Amino acid sequence: MVTAQPADARLGPLVHLRQHEFLFDPPASVLEWQERADQVRRRVKVAAGLWPAPPHKTPNAVVHGRVDRDAYTVEKVYLESYPGHFVTGNLYRPKGAEGQRPGVLCPYGHWPGGRFQSWDDDELERQLASGAERYEVGGRRPIQARCVQLARMGCVVFVYDMLGYGDSQQIAFASVHQPSQDTIVDSPTNWGFYSTQAELRMQSPLGVQTFNSQCALDWLASLPDVDPKRIGVTGGSSGATQTLMLGAVDPRPAVSFPVVMVSTAMQGGCGCENACGLRVGTGNVELAALFAPKPLGMASADDWTRECITKGFPELQRLYTLLGKPDRVMLASLTQFPHNYNYASRAAMYPWMNRWLKIGAPEPIVERDFVPLSDAQMHVWDAEHPAPPAGPEVEQELLRTIDAISQEQLASLAPHDSAGLAEFRRVVGGAFEVLLAWEKPKATQIEFQEAQSANHPDYRQRTGAVRSNLNGARLSTVVLEPKDSHGDVVLWVHSDGEQGIRDGAGGLLPGVQRLLDCGVAVVAADLLYQGEPLTETRMVDERWPVAPLTYGYNRTVLAQRASDVLTLAAAARKLYAPGAKVHVISTGGSAPYVAAAGAIGGDLIDSIAIDTQGFRFVDLRSWRDPQFLPGAVKYGDLPALLALGAPRRLLLGGEGAEAPPLVRDAYSATNAQAEVSMLDGDAFSTGAAAWLLETHP
The missing domain is CATH 3.40.50.1820 (Alpha/Beta hydrolase fold, catalytic domain)
Incomplete structure (x- = not known):
């Protein structure tokens, strides 16, 4: 017999990343915020597959192909995060700098060409005409422009690829950013991203990219010319998502500047910006708040972040005021421009980094022309440094490797005494608390x-x-x-x-x-x-x-x-x-x-x-x-x-x-x-x- 179901609020529409407001209501006390921040931080780590944290390999980066410019140099870099999986990018260094310098990590988003981004003539003309860009060279190559200017200011800058972009081709672009029934491999013994077996193991592109960011940070912080206590992170769009994730799971970044991603509206439309459990009961404004009370700068545009000036930013100001650091949060509301990380956004970022990383660059900071790198000068792989294997089998092998690491960690948590059981409950029980997301009701x-x-x-x-x-x-x-x-x-x-x-x-x-x-x-x-x-x-x-x-x-x-x-x-x-x-x-x-x-x-x-x-x-x-x-x-x-x-x-x-x-x-x-x-x-x-x-x- 089928019984009639009572009215249950959970039978209504599902929460949708484009059709829901992800509001943030700061707690009333510092203690409440500390407890809430610990909960949300654990949620991010569990969702990203980083609870418990995988072991970090010694950052044995290969650095080669140095290019000499007026006030800076650029080198090609690849380093291993997971066994057999490589993070690729370019390292910009200031010339003539003495002592340890600030470091800046530059993840980037779904910009055409990724690290090799170069607008065509028509798009460049639109950018210049609207005031979004100021100079032809930097306007055509905005990612290079960001790195060059930060290096000229005195920072050591590492711009690194997201999965499927630039030199990170071990896993296909479509497998990460355009998944379909044709690209998803899902079997009990061989599985790829977005499969049932991967989700049962908390394996996701977001998680791998977040771990790549941590490994990039490991390496940057280890360089003799970098001050590990003065490292900033900045990215736009899904590069801002990576900025938020790194700030949430790792205490080391000192300054953050996510661009066009902190919003109570759309939270990140690509699968690579999402993971099961990540935003259940939370959203990007609160994820950004996890960086408090460290300096958090942001920029918004005429996109889903357009209302941040009235929805999101005031709440972040309240939190920073509660924590006694009201001057450490800033929003550049640039809603005259569409979705971007353009000159206007960069011009807001530079003085923020200059101030809080104690760079000491004279202000006002104004970009100037530079000699752009060719694709060949940026490409990491060459005859002497051949690209590693790529393809579906490599993707599957990576996930099997991550699974083996997880199973080894789980085996080490098997409880054999009261202390072991307490740790098992903290780690495994803590994970299931996140995944089940149950809140004990009051009797009333x-x-x-x-x-x-x-x-x-x-x-x-x-x-x-x-x-x-x-x-x-x-x-x-x-x-x-x-x-x-x-x-x-x-x-x-x-x-x-x-x-x-x-x-x-x-x-x-x-x-x-x-x-x-x-x-x-x-x-x-x-x-x-x-x-x-x-x-x-x-x-x-x-x-x-x-x-x-x-x-x-x-x-x-x-x-x-x-x-x-x-x-x-x-x-x-x-x-x-x-x-x-x-x-x-x-x-x-x-x-x-x-x-x-x-x-x-x-x-x-x-x-x-x-x-x-x-x-x-x-x-x-x-x-x-x-x-x-x-x-x-x-x-x-x-x-x-x-x-x-x-x-x-x-x-x-x-x-x-x-x-x-x-x-x-x-x-x-x-x-x-x-x-x-x-x-x-x-x-x-x-x-x-x-x-x-x-x-x-």
């Missing part, structure tokens, strides 16, 4: 709205809806209360929702009846999208059919169902006496979200009986599967979720005669091996009820 935010009640010979049946004012959930619910209740309650969770307590003839299952006979109440509900079949989850309407554009902004169905289980647990505790115990019996394919609820639910749940049916996230074949949870494989799959519940009493079915090793490790670490029981056989629900009554008489 949960209520059971009863619609009708009916008396049966040995129990009373109450039907209605559990309502959460915190997340808008409305769960069609049935409560079975025995006549002689001793206060405990079982949440009976099944993929069929509230119908999961009944057999094919409409009667109660034997296990349910036995619980009632022994004085235990039973609660069942339709979790999100239950009560009707759901074989494929919704996705946002975007040109690229990739998970980050949906789940970068929205929680997964599994995460919301896990929240529903915890909402029911909170409601049960409110319905019954404070001393009542709340247990969960999970059958019928509900194991993934019940295990997730148990991992993050703390003391809301006293014990869990769960029939896993051998489920593993790694076996999923689509990110639109309702059981999909990004990062689940990276962080230990279903066994890790179960392990995080230690030392809570646990009955496992579907796993054979012995619990998974990670579960055994976690329970042994707390000397709670006896709290784990195994149950084989088809009649799990009946056996689970018996186990529960034996262990909680």
